[in-house]
Amino acid sequence: MKKRRWTRIAATGMAALMVAGALAGCGSKKESSAASADIDWSKTDFCGEELNILVWEMYGDESIIKPFEEKYNCKVNATAFDSSDDLLAKLKAGGGDVYDVISPSGDMAGLVVNNDMAEPIDTSHISGWTDIPDTFKLTDMEKDGNIYGVPYIWGPDYVMYNADVVKEPIKSWTELWDEKYSGRIALHNDVSNIYMIGLIDGITKDDPLAIYNMSDEQLADAQTRLTDLNSHVRKYWDAAGELEDMFKNGEVDIAVGWPSTLKDLQDDGLNMGWCIPDEGCTGWFDRLMIVKNSKHYQLATLWIDWCTSAEGEAVSSIATTFSISNPKAAEYMNEDQKAVAMVDDMNEMFDSINFWQYVEKREAYNEVWTAVKTTK
Secondary structure: OOOOOOOOOOOOHHHHHHHHHHHHHOOOOOOOHHHHHHOOOOOOOOOOEEEEEEEEHHHHOHHHHHHHHHHHOEEEEEEEEOOHHHHHHHHHHHHHHOOOEEOOOHHHHHHHHHOOOEEOOOHHHOOOHHHOOHHHOOHHHEEOOEEOOEEEEEEEOEEEEEOOOOOOOOOOHHHHHOHHHOOOEEEEOOOHHHHHHHHHOOOOOOOOOHHHOOOHHHHHHHHHHHHHHHHHEEEEEOOHHHHHHHHHOOOOOEEEEOHHHHHHHHHOOOOEEEEOOOOOEEEEEEEEEEEOOOOOHHHHHHHHHHHHOHHHHHHHHHHHOOEEOOHHHHHHOOHHHHHHOOOOOHHHHHHHEEEOOOOOOHHHHHHHHHHHHHOO
């Protein structure tokens, strides 16, 4: 696995005083979205100011962070979350006192907006905003005429497998229940496994959002069937590094995972394949958002500007292998990098994914998932 740079937020009293002194010397002042017009947007020297981001693990890669730190003379502290519920828990615990920017997927972004947990973004300071297709500017980021999130990068939750063991692609999700795979499967420790049952049952044919609004009866059935699958699951993974290690150690042959994991394993010499079963797959489209009452609104805006610019998004895609939302990012990528991120097939891939959506009954989904994994 590539080395990831993670700086957990742990300020001592002395460190806090040093930072406060440094910022005072730079003439710092409290910022807010309401005062955006009063901010000096030409500023490039932030005198060591610290930006705290709460993001999926790959988004704290050194290649993404370092150019920004050098351009603005600042420091970016990245804290990882490993599921949407983990993000929500950390956000509720810290809020704007601890974090400045978050990267929620579609199942959590709308909840953040509707619960007043984010600041409006002044898109006039997001250089890539006009380059992002309207198709990608999802409406769950809009409220009362304000924009609360900028599309970042995205991808599928597909099946990956050791092609030396699994000779043919998985054609149906139901094959995971085949006895020959018993103990050889890894699944993400996430409620998204419930969506798989909905895909198998075809409930999305008339309503693509049906898997995010399953009835109590459907959830009970999903719990039973996922519990039956438990004996085939070696482990429910939390971090991508765990999944990589299981494949490398020969512990699993099949998993549901992300393109970044597949690419890292291929780079390490494993003969890996991937497929989307006939029933389709779900996926994630991550947004970048500013946390409500962030103490570093300007720097947070500039971070989003960098990450969603053509160059910044290219750097992000190369670091993660994920697909881009700013088409101009392709200008900063070579042919191999574009192939990995499926740039040339971007629209076709985008249309084939059922992207995670807000789950109103999330507590019920979580109860089902907790019951499934604790009976393993």
